[in-house]
Amino acid sequence: MTPRLYPGLIPVRSVGRVVIVHLRDVVRLEAADNYVRLWADHPYLVKQTFSRVVARLDPALFLRVHRSHAVNLERVRELRPRHHGEYTLRLTDGSEIVTGRTYRAPVQARFGLA
DSSP states (O other): OOOOOOOSEEEEEETTEEEEEEGGGOOEEEEETTEEEEESSSEEEESSOHHHHHHTSOTTTEEEEETTEEEEGGGEEEEEEOGGGOEEEEETTSOEEEOOGGGHHHHHHHTTOO
């Protein structure tokens, strides 16, 4: 079995051009209907479903933490426990994301909290 290769960049179509966004620069991803907003040096909008984009990401670098959010693990600065096993993740850009209860086990396992 050959190891699966994950892309290191994602092309983002913009007006009259295609911008190449390096995934290591992405802080987080957010679902926006049938689009995905990539938060890097500024927000980029990708015309694909969130599930499809997240499925292509390297799980060693990105973790889905909510039904509409995934984070770059290298950009997580702090975790604060909340009610019912949820956490607030504070990222390097200052943004905060509340994890979903469904994603409690993967978050705890990834950060050694289980």
